[in-house]
Every structure is written in C-alpha cells, then in structure tokens.
Amino acid sequence: MISDILIQYIKENILVRYNARLEKINDEVVIYISVDKISSLLRSLRDNTNTLFVMLISICGVDFPQEEKRFEVVYNLLSLKLNARIRVKVLVSEKQEVPSIDDLFDSARWYEREVYDMFGVKFSGNDDLRRILTDYNFKHYPLRKDFPLTGYEQVRYDIETKQVVYEPVKLDQEYRKFDFLSPWEGGISEKLLSEDN
Numbered sequence: 609m610i611s612d613i614l615i616q617y618i619k620e621n622i623l624v625r626y627n628a629r630l631e632k633i634n635d636e637v638v639i640y641i642s643v644d645k646i647s648s649l650l651r652s653l654r655d656n657t658n659t660l661f662v663m664l665i666s667i668c669g670v671d672f673p674q675e676e677k678r679f680e681v682v683y684n685l686l687s688l689k690l691n692a693r694i695r696v697k698v699l700v701s702e703k704q705e706v707p708s709i710d711d712l713f714d715s716a717r718w719y720e721r722e723v724y725d726m727f728g729v730k731f732s733g734n735d736d737l738r739r740i741l742t743d744y745n746f747k748h749y750p751l752r753k754d755f756p757l758t759g760y761e762q763v764r765y766d767i768e769t770k771q772v773v774y775e776p777v778k779l780d781q782e783y784r785k786f787d788f789l790s791p792w793e794g795g796i797s798e799k800l801l802s803e804d805n
Contacts, residue, residue, distance in 0.1 A: 610637050610692040618659065618694075622652050638695045646683075646698050647707045653685060653694065654712060661685035661694055664709075667719035669727040673753045677701045679729050683709075700729060708733035726751040745774065 615630070615637060623630055626649045628641040641649050653661040663686040670680040677699035685694050700706055708731040710717040720731040721740045728749040731737060739746060743763070748755055759777055766773045 610635075610694065611690075614659070614690060614692060618653075622649070622656070622659070625652070636693070636695060638697060640697050640699075643698050643700060643704060643706055646696070647709055647712065650683065650685070650696065650709055650712055653696075659687060660689045661687045661692075663688060664713035664715050664719070665693070667716065667723055669723045669729055669751065671727060671751065671753045675699075677704075679727055681706055681723060681729060702728075705730045705732040707731070710734055725749070728752065 615632065618637075618639075619630055622628075623639065626641055626645045628639050628645070628649060631638045631640070639649070650661075653659050665684040665686050666682075668682050668684075670682065672678055672680065679700045679702070681698045681700055683696040683698075685696065686692075687694075698706060706729060708716065708720055710720065710733070717734060717736060718740070720734050721737060723729050724731065724734075724737045725740045725742055726749060738744070742750065748760060750759070761774045762777050764773055764775070765771070
C-alpha cells in the first residue's frame, strides 16, 4: 500500500512535469502517461530520492480490440525503501512502437520480448525482440483477443519427411452432445439398477 504523502508528492512534483494522470483504484496507484514520455517518467520514479521505485516487477500487455489505441502496456514497479508499489500504463495503437527501457532496468529486455511475443507490441531500441514463448516460425500473437482458441495452424512431426510440419487446424472430431446430468440421475445409473434386479 502506498502512503498518501507519497501520492501527493508524485502528483505535485512528477506528474505535472510529464502531463500524466494518476488514479487510485482499490488501494493501488495507477499512472497513465503518453508513449513518448514513458522512459523519462520511469527514470524519474527510479532516480528521485523521494520515490526510489528501483525494481521493475513486470511489464505486461492488455488487448482492447475495439479501441483505437488497442494495447495497454503496463509497468509494475516496487520501491523497497518505501515498501510501495506503483503501476504505470501506456496506451498504444497496433502500429505504434514503445520506447524500450532496458537501459533503465536490467529485467526489462526479457519482459519486452514476452509482450512482443504474446501481443505483437514492438519496443524501439530493444535489439533482441524475438520469440520467447512460441515457436520462431509462429506468425501470430496468441494473447490478442481476436486470436481463435484453436489457433490457425497445428504442428505435427512427419515421420516420412523427418521434420516438423505446419498445417491448417483440422478438428476431426464431430460435434458431440454432452449429457451434463449427474451419473445418479437417469441414463446409465437407471440401466445398471435394472440389470442388477
């Protein structure tokens, strides 16, 4: 939990300089800022002796496909000295790039790769944006809301060609009707009881 004194300090000294907005949601402080000012704001939160948010806990993405700025990149920071957490959010369109912060936090490079791999958000300045959780030949981004649950392609090993083969998803199983009744109500249990008698 973050103190009201720290919130007031951030509002008066940091947010005014970056034209950012602060909200307190369920005892969590969230700062909204534009993409071009994210590096400067995070540097201020890290280096300012009154805040000292020196630890980057994570960078994650959120997808709102109906919005013009579809993606929300979320930075979670921790101040060990003040025992406080803060969240910084940036709204990004599909073609827009976010400045990399790997020069500010050592762990940022890995988190940026993960957001790129799952959502397709690019980070300018990160020279190591490659797949981290999916296959290198994977062409899509699985955590986007418009990505189908079954995916677009399936992967299998072909014994004759001795290689991995990508092919369109085929659902061989026909539609089945599932009976969600309890096994003790109707169906099989009644049949078993009649056979015992």
